[in-house]
Amino acid sequence: MTDALPFPPRPGRMHEVSGPGATAFAAALAAALPGPVLWVAEGWRAEPLNPLGLALWFDPSRLLLAFARDRIEALAVTEEALRHGASRLVVTELSEAPDLTQGRRLQLAAGAGNSTSICLIPEGAGCNAAETRWDCKPLADTGVEDSTLAEWKLTKNKSGTLGGWHVRWSISAHRLDLVSPAAQRPGVAPLAR
Amino acid sequence: MLRRWPAEPGPFALIARAGNTDRLHCLNAPAEAAGLARGMAAADARALCPGLITRPAAPEAEARFLAMLARWATRWCPWVGLEAPDGIVLDLTGAAHLHGGEAATLDRLRASLARGGITARLGLAGSRGAAWALAHYGTGTDVADGPLAPLPVEALRIDPDTAAGLRRMGLETLGQLMAQPRAPLARRFGPALITRLDQATGDRGEQISPLAEPPHDAVRLTLPEPIGLTDDLRGLTARLLERLCARLAAREAGARSLRLTLRRVDQSDTEVELRLASPMVDPARILPLFDRGIDAVDSGFGIDQLRLQATLVEPMPPRQLTQRGAGQNRARSAALDDLVTRIGNRIGLENVQRLLPADSHIPERAFLRAPFAWSEPAGGWSAPRPRPLRLFPPEPIEAATREPGPHPPHRFRWRRMRLTTLRATGPERIAPEWWLDDPDWRRGLRDYWRIETREGRRLWLYFTPQDPGWFAQGEFA
Numbered sequence: 001m002t003d004a005l006p007f008p009p010r011p012g013r014m015h016e017v018s019g020p021g022a023t024a025f026a027a028a029l030a031a032a033l034p035g036p037v038l039w040v041a042e043g044w045r046a047e048p049l050n051p052l053g054l055a056l057w058f059d060p061s062r063l064l065l066a067f068a069r070d071r072i073e074a075l076a077v078t079e080e081a082l083r084h085g086a087s088r089l090v091v092t093e094l095s096e097a098p099d100l101t102q103g104r105r106l107q108l109a110a111g112a113g114n115s116t117s118i119c120l121i122p123e124g125a126g127c128n129a130a131e132t133r134w135d136c137k138p139l140a141d142t143g144v145e146d147s148t149l150a151e152w153k154l155t156k157n158k159s160g161t162l163g164g165w166h167v168r169w170s171i172s173a174h175r176l177d178l179v180s181p182a183a184q185r186p187g188v189a190p191l192a193r
Numbered sequence: 194m195l196r197r198w199p200a201e202p203g204p205f206a207l208i209a210r211a212g213n214t215d216r217l218h219c220l221n222a223p224a225e226a227a228g229l230a231r232g233m234a235a236a237d238a239r240a241l242c243p244g245l246i247t248r249p250a251a252p253e254a255e256a257r258f259l260a261m262l263a264r265w266a267t268r269w270c271p272w273v274g275l276e277a278p279d280g281i282v283l284d285l286t287g288a289a290h291l292h293g294g295e296a297a298t299l300d301r302l303r304a305s306l307a308r309g310g311i312t313a314r315l316g317l318a319g320s321r322g323a324a325w326a327l328a329h330y331g332t333g334t335d336v337a338d339g340p341l342a343p344l345p346v347e348a349l350r351i352d353p354d355t356a357a358g359l360r361r362m363g364l365e366t367l368g369q370l371m372a373q374p375r376a377p378l379a380r381r382f383g384p385a386l387i388t389r390l391d392q393a394t395g396d397r398g399e400q401i402s403p404l405a406e407p408p409h410d411a412v413r414l415t416l417p418e419p420i421g422l423t424d425d426l427r428g429l430t431a432r433l434l435e436r437l438c439a440r441l442a443a444r445e446a447g448a449r450s451l452r453l454t455l456r457r458v459d460q461s462d463t464e465v466e467l468r469l470a471s472p473m474v475d476p477a478r479i480l481p482l483f484d485r486g487i488d489a490v491d492s493g494f495g496i497d498q499l500r501l502q503a504t505l506v507e508p509m510p511p512r513q514l515t516q517r518g519a520g521q522n523r524a525r526s527a528a529l530d531d532l533v534t535r536i537g538n539r540i541g542l543e544n545v546q547r548l549l550p551a552d553s554h555i556p557e558r559a560f561l562r563a564p565f566a567w568s569e570p571a572g573g574w575s576a577p578r579p580r581p582l583r584l585f586p587p588e589p590i591e592a593a594t595r596e597p598g599p600h601p602p603h604r605f606r607w608r609r610m611r612l613t614t615l616r617a618t619g620p621e622r623i624a625p626e627w628w629l630d631d632p633d634w635r636r637g638l639r640d641y642w643r644i645e646t647r648e649g650r651r652l653w654l655y656f657t658p659q660d661p662g663w664f665a666q667g668e669f670a
Contacts, residue, residue, distance in 0.1 A: 020649075020650060020668070021670065023582050023583060023670065024582060024670035027582065027670070035525070036529055038532070038536075043544070047583050047584075047585045048583070048584055048585075049548075049582065049583060050556070050560070050580055050581055050582060050583060050584045050667065051548040051550070051560045051574060052556075052559055052560065052574060052576040052580040053576075053579075053580040053581050053582040053583070053667075053669070053670075054582060055574040055575070055576065056579070059572070059574070060548050060560075060574055061547070061548070061570045061571065061572050061574075063547065063548055064529075064533070064545065064546075064547060064565060065545070065546045065547065065548070065562065066536050066540060066544060066545050066546075067540070067544045067545075067546070068540050068544070069540065073539070073540055076539060077536050077539060077540060080535050080536060080539065081532055081535075081536060084528075084531065084532045084535060085528075086525075086528035086529045086531065086532040087529070087532060137649055138649040138650060138651055138669075138670065139649045140615050140645060140646065140647050140648065140649050141645070142615070145616065145618065146579055146618065146643065147645075148669070148670045150649075150670065169670065171579075
């Protein structure tokens, strides 16, 4: 827990994010990077983003949505957009993690366009080609109302150490705050189970 | 119209609504033989001729056909104009000898129209007014001077009131009219009548405004030897693009959609379609977007003809560049347009969308998704209260405990997870928009609660007091 949070993750690489807090991770990253954000999704998955909710993180008019027919097409669109580089961040929602070849292609494309690739994948999956893999889940916050406290666990890192951090998105300051875990926080009673 | 119902042997007429009545707009020869005439009320016509078959007239289709006919007529002479609503006018001066004289031209014109199944009335004269009169009221074949005298006064293109006035004065034919002194006529009926008379006799000239040639947004290239290499194809496409873009730029237009047709030596065609996210005229930008299509071309035994056509063209007025930083912004938006074009040609341009704010309290209608290529970005995102990151169709939740009144349950199950409420904030009441009948909102009012659970998940639940039940509709970060 002593390491600094490696956020935003390295550009020109492909990163995987899973867990129920993955959308918030991508939103925080979109707020940290300038320019348009391309959000690629498989068209049949009906859990749409709510721009009014995203507005707490970044300006939704920066967002470009691409709806692909299936997973392969979503990957192809992601690769093309990464290589083009007009959007610094490409978020891809996948029903299944990319395999080694697909992950490697994304990695090369991201390197060519110097853009960051984020794959939102189901929990418990992953691709060996990914630079980092994050597991994000929201945490109950006994202290603050309407909090966005979450635990981000780095479960794979090709160029660094693993770790876990408790972070909170400050809605008023538009900034990611690193907080210490509840037990070490002054004035906060640990959650009774 | 007759093409769609080609073989109507009996009386047939088109009817058009004029004011309050249906009137005959156009009719065929058997109908005319039955005593019907243009402008007759449809009810009268049916009474006179019970077997009459009628169809509604299509003025737009007729105008289209007339434009087509005018375009065809340029084979007789280059100077062709429209004589609204149902005629075309040709200036044969200097072109008649090509078809063997004026009378021969008229005969050939009539013959080729008849071959096309078109019944037409033709008039040929030294002035436009006289030709109109001959076509409408004469036999049409008189070419010699002075055939106008026996024609009725209506042949002058004057309004019906003036014609009725002339007839009331006993002036039935043009010959009688021309014999009258001009000054009293002008005083009585105004200068328009004199103008028309002069135009008919040819004393006053009249212009024919020819139809503008429609812009032709296609270029082609024929090769002496077939080619098959991708690089050659790309180089030739670049040449075609330069010519096409120069042509478009000259009239301040931009291509929105392009089609490259490649003719192979075995006479089969292959096509490459390119749809652009914004109108473009810069060949250097369009060419890389063609790469994907050109790479996929199967050249077979070789390609010897290329044709590039702008299938969709939009106006693209020049923009001012003096704003500070505008150049950089334009470069960035141009790069984004290129990206959208690339993605759009893979998944369809309408599947690349942006979000626009909408004016509604209903959470799922508070924003719109619009195709990126046909919308402008809009700001103004503000929610009265925190809104979830994701919205899903309402999912009923199972409350394990029941609280008194409309209070959120302490323990509940959602998506097969047992959750315990840590903190509930609310309610926020949202009423359905009664003017839109949405099946999701049939349960009436909704009281929304933001629920933070001990397990971490933060959900957006609502209670429907008019039909008690709890549902989850969204998840916060």
